[in-house]
Each structure stands twice: as C-alpha cells, then as structure tokens.
Amino acid sequence: MESLSNDQLLEELQSAEDQITDRIADNMETFGVSSTVGRLLGIIYMNRESMTLDSLAEETGMSKTRMSQVMRQMLALNIAEKEFVKGSRKEHYNVESDYAQTFISLFTTNWKDVVSRNMTLERRLRERVEQMNNAVTDATPQEIVERIETLSNELDAWQAYYNWIDRLVDFFESGKIFDHVPIQDSHKEDNHHEK
Amino acid sequence: MESLSNDQLLEELQSAEDQITDRIADNMETFGVSSTVGRLLGIIYMNRESMTLDSLAEETGMSKTRMSQVMRQMLALNIAEKEFVKGSRKEHYNVESDYAQTFISLFTTNWKDVVSRNMTLERRLRERVEQMNNAVTDATPQEIVERIETLSNELDAWQAYYNWIDRLVDFFESGKIFDHVPIQDSHKEDNHHEK
DNA sequence: TAATCTGTGCAATTTAAACTTTACAAACTT
DNA sequence: AAGTTTGTAAAGTTTAAATTGCACAGATTA
Numbered sequence: 001m002e003s004l005s006n007d008q009l010l011e012e013l014q015s016a017e018d019q020i021t022d023r024i025a026d027n028m029e030t031f032g033v034s035s036t037v038g039r040l041l042g043i044i045y046m047n048r049e050s051m052t053l054d055s056l057a058e059e060t061g062m063s064k065t066r067m068s069q070v071m072r073q074m075l076a077l078n079i080a081e082k083e084f085v086k087g088s089r090k091e092h093y094n095v096e097s098d099y100a101q102t103f104i105s106l107f108t109t110n111w112k113d114v115v116s117r118n119m120t121l122e123r124r125l126r127e128r129v130e131q132m133n134n135a136v137t138d139a140t141p142q143e144i145v146e147r148i149e150t151l152s153n154e155l156d157a158w159q160a161y162y163n164w165i166d167r168l169v170d171f172f173e174s175g176k177i178f179d180h181v182p183i184q185d186s187h188k189e190d191n192h193h194e195k
Numbered sequence: 196m197e198s199l200s201n202d203q204l205l206e207e208l209q210s211a212e213d214q215i216t217d218r219i220a221d222n223m224e225t226f227g228v229s230s231t232v233g234r235l236l237g238i239i240y241m242n243r244e245s246m247t248l249d250s251l252a253e254e255t256g257m258s259k260t261r262m263s264q265v266m267r268q269m270l271a272l273n274i275a276e277k278e279f280v281k282g283s284r285k286e287h288y289n290v291e292s293d294y295a296q297t298f299i300s301l302f303t304t305n306w307k308d309v310v311s312r313n314m315t316l317e318r319r320l321r322e323r324v325e326q327m328n329n330a331v332t333d334a335t336p337q338e339i340v341e342r343i344e345t346l347s348n349e350l351d352a353w354q355a356y357y358n359w360i361d362r363l364v365d366f367f368e369s370g371k372i373f374d375h376v377p378i379q380d381s382h383k384e385d386n387h388h389e390k
Numbered sequence: 391t392a393a394t395c396t397g398t399g400c401a402a403t404t405t406a407a408a409c410t411t412t413a414c415a416a417a418c419t420t
Numbered sequence: 421a422a423g424t425t426t427g428t429a430a431a432g433t434t435t436a437a438a439t440t441g442c443a444c445a446g447a448t449t450a
Contacts, residue, residue, distance in 0.1 A: 004330035006339060012327055013342050016320055020349065023316055030305050032227035034408070046349075053427075063410050068428055089418070089425065099356035110225050121218055125211055132207055135199035144201060147208050154215065154241075161294035164378045171376050180375060181366050183359050229438070248397070258440050263398055284395065284448070 017046055031106045033077070036062070036070050041079060041095050041102070050083045050092035078105040100183055108169045115169070118162045125155055212241055226301045228272070231257070231265050236274060236290050236297070245278045245287035273300040295378055303368045306360055313357045320350055 004012065021042035028038025043059050044051050051059075053067045060067070071093050074080035079102050083092045096102045132148050171177055199207065216237035223233025238254050239246050246254075248262045255262070266288050269275035274297050278287045291297045327343050366372055 004327065006336065009327055009330060009335070009339050009343075012323060013339070013346060016323055016346055019316065019320065020353070023313060027309050027313070030227055030309055032225055036408075064426090065411080065428070066409055068426095069409085072428090091427080099352065100359055103356075103360070114222050114225055118218060118222070121214065125214065128207060128211055132199065132204055135204060140204070141201065144204050144208070148204075151208060151211055157294065158215070160378055160380065161298075164295055164376065165298070167376050168372075176375070177363075180371070181359065181362050183355055185355065231438080259396090260398070260441080261439055263396095264439085267398090286397075 021046055031110065033073070033106075034070070036060075036066070037074055037077075040067070040070055040074065044080070044093060044095045045097060048097075050085065050094040052088075052090040052092055054090065056093075076109075078109050100178075104172045104177075108173045111165055111169050115162050115166045118158070122155060122159055122162070125151075129155065216241055226305065228268070228301075229265070231255075231261070232269060232272075235262070235265050235269065239275070239288060239290045240292060243292075245280065245289040247283075247285040247287055249285065251288075272304050295373075299367050299372075303364045306364050310357050310361045310364070313353070317350060317354055317357070320346075324350065 021039065024042035024045070025035045025038035028041065029035055039060065040056060043056065053064050053071065056062075056067045056071075057064045071080060074093075074095070075082070080093050080095045083094045085092045096105065129148060129152050133152075136145055136148070216234065219237035219240070220230045220233035223236065224230055234255060235251060238251065248259050248266065251257075251262045251266075252259045266275060269288075269290070270277070275288050275290045278289045280287045291300065324343065324347050328347075331340055331343070
C-alpha cells in the first residue's frame with residue numbers, strides 16, 4: 001500500500017537525515033563541547049564530501065565567522081581536517097567518517113590535556129610539600145605534621161589516578177580497546193522483531 | 196634551612212589543598228558538567244567527612260539553594276550519596292573517595308543516557324525507512340532509491356556504534372577495564388629526580 | 391498550636407557562552 | 421596597482437546557563 005509520492009519521499013529522507021544530524025549534535029555535548037561542534041560534524045558527515053565555511057554557513061544559517069571559530073575548535077579536537085581541493089581557493093574541511101574513531105579522538109584529546117595540566121600541578125605541589133617537610137622541627141605541632149603527611153598521601157593517590165588516565169588514553173589511542181570491546185558488524189542476521 | 200613558621204605552614208597547607216580542589220573542579224568540566232559540581236566534589240572529598248548544604252554554602256560562599264541543586268545533580272550522576280547522621284536533622288552528603296571510581300560513574304552515567312536516547316531514535320527511523328521502501332515502485336527515480344539505501348546503511352553504522360558504546364560502558368562498569376589498564380600503586384620506588 | 395528548621399520550587403538576576411557585525415590583513419586575480 | 425576573495429581578530433549583542441532571593445511545605449520541637 002504505497003502511499004507516498006516522490007516529493008513526500010524526498011521530504012521524508014531529508015527529515016530523517018536531519019534527525020540524525022540533530023542527534024549527533026546532541027550527543028556531542030556529552031564530550032563537553034558546544035552543540036554547534038556536533039552540528040557541523042553531523043552536517044559534514046552526512047554530506048559525505050568536504051565542505052567550505054561558506055557552505056556550512058549556508059547550511060546552518062549561521063555566520064561565517066562562527067563557522068571559522070567552530071572549525072578551528074574541531075581541528076584542535078582532532079575531529080576534522082583541512083583538505084586541499086585543486087582549483088578552489090577556499091579551505092575545505094572534512095571529518096572522520098568512523099564514529100568510534102571520532103569518539104576516540106575526542107576522548108583522548110580531552111583527557112591528554114587534563115593529564116598534562118595535572119602532572120604539572122602535581123610536580124609543583126610535591127616541591128612545596130618537600131619544603132614544608134624541611135620546615136618541620138621537633139617543636140612543630142603534631143596536627144601540622146599529620147596534615148602534611150595527609151597531603152603527601154593525597155598526591156600519591158592523585159598521581160596514581162592521572163597515571164591511570166594516561167594509560168587509559170593510550171589504551172584507546174592504540175586501538176587496544178577494540179581487542180576487548182570489538183565493534184560488531186551490525187549485519188545482524190535478521191532477527192526481525194515483527195510479530 | 197627551615198624558614199617557615201607554623202602559621203606559614205598552615206597557610207601553605209591550605210593553599211595547596213585549595214589548589215587541589217580547584218583542579219578537581221576544573222577537570223570535571225571534561226565530563227561536561229558545571230565546574231561547581233567539581234568544586235563541591237573536591238570540597239567534600241578534601242573534607243574527608245560528609246557535609247551539609249549549609250557547610251557547603253559556607254565553604255563556597257554560594258547560596259544554599261544552589262548547593263541543593265548541585266547535590267541533586269551529583270546524586271543523579273552517581274558521584275555523591277546521602278549519609279544518615281544520627282542526631283542531625285540536616286542531610287549529609289558524601290562522595291566517592293576513589294578517583295577512578297568517580298571517573299567510571301560519570302562516564303557510565305553519561306553514556307548510558309546517550310545510548311538509550313539513540314536506541315529509541317534508531318528504532319523509529321528504521322520504521323520510517325521501511326515505510327519508504329514500501330513506497331518505492333518501478334517508477335521511483337533511481338536517485339531516491341539510492342538515498343534510501345544509503346540512509347539504511349547509515350542506520351546500520353549508527354547501531355553498531357551505539358552498541359559498541361553500550362558494551363564499552365559495561366566494560367568500565369563491570370571493572371573489566373582494570374584487568375587491562377590496572378591502577379598502579381604509586382609507591383614508586385623513589386626514583387627521585389633530584390640531580 | 392505555635393515556633394523553628396531544612397530543603398527546594400519558582401521567578402528574577404547575574405554571569406558566561408554562543409553568536410554576529412564590522413573591519414581588516416593576507417593571498418590571489420586581473 | 422587596484423580590485424576580489426577568504427579567513428579571522430576584536431568588540432558588541434544575544435541567548436542560555438548559573439546563581440540568588442524569596443517563599444513556602446513538610447518535618448521537628450516545644
């Protein structure tokens with residue numbers, strides 16, 4: 001009982017594709033980035049061809065400046081790249097077409113950043129703890145000595161944690177994660193759930 | 196050459212502890228939550244004892260209402276819990292003291308949400324694709340048929356991805372991750388880097 | 391019952407993030 | 421050289437998020 005005209009089909013297609021893009025944009029917020037980052041990712045991805053700032057601006061209805069800002073952010077996040085297109089003066093942007101790879105890029109980029117910031121702080125704090133320890137004498141109140149000790153232990157836990165994250169990032173980046181949580185081909189052998 | 200008085204030591208301690216709290220708050224933004232969530236986490240954690248809305252408000256200088264809002268969010272994220280304290284009418288909140296466990300809670304809570312939202316959308320879109328396919332006749336332009344096919348493939352990729360995330364969440368939640376990326380005791384055998 | 395305490399719904403305000411407009415530099419074209 | 425095109429810096433505006441103040445409900449105590 002086919003009831004859809006060609007025009008209706010095209011509309012349906014467009015609507016379905018838009019919904020996918022919207023959802024990609026939405027999900028991206030879980031990574032702590034603006035939904036516009038996700039939206040551009042979705043648009044370029046669904047476009048299946050690299051896009052320029054102008055075409056993105058047109059597609060989103062946003063300003064070119066904003067497109068520029070967002071694409072820069074996406075480059076920094078390693079989820080987009082410039083692509084040279086012969087004969088065109090504009091810059092063309094493309095995105096990783098593998099969902100899981102995009103996940104990994106975002107995950108590792110974000111956490112690498114965190115790890116590096118924290119290692120720096122840890123180092124500085126260790127030095128300060130050492131100085132405090134040097135300042136301790138027999139006359140120093142027990143309470144203070146204990147707090148220094150506690151702080152020092154805290155730094156150990158701190159270090160263990162960020163070291164763990166560091167190795168976790170590597171676990172993802174190296175692809176080892178796929179050995180233990182493989183991507184399953186969704187060529188599901190048609191276990192259709194129609195009753 | 197100890198040059199610090201007890202008062203100075205106390206100041207140093209406070210300052211160091213504050214910096215740790217600040218950094219915890221900062222890092223929390225990587226999970227896409229407000230930094231105040233991180234700040235409260237840090238404060239309660241460093242306090243090493245459960246805290247009330249009033250003590251949190253005092254510590255942060257923020258309103259009690261906001262404390263209430265944030266704690267509710269933290270409960271939803273599974274990174275804090277109420278703790279009954281005999282003889283006190285107030286509600287006491289505590290946080291997980293294991294960094295890695297907190298990481299896992301946030302990671303899994305966030306992504307479970309995403310997965311569930313997406314599975315719903317995928318199901319709906321599959322139905323629509325099926326309807327589109329039913330509407331296709333010999334007269335339907337090739338271009339449309341191809342786009343439907345592409346969309347259908349897209350849904351397969353989509354499903355494979357969210358299924359992967361689902362298993363990934365489980366990999367973390369079940370603790371299997373620690374079998375492959377163990378937390379290393381930071382009792383580093385003193386490879387002191389003092390030259 | 392009245393008085394106090396505690397947490398939170400709700401509207402209002404403040405602050406920060408997202409986004410736009412304008413302007414301009416660099417690269418390219420003619 | 422003068423004129424385009426392209427991307428982005430800087431400052432301004434808008435929108436959304438974070439935060440507060442007030443008020444009130446439910447629970448507790450007197």
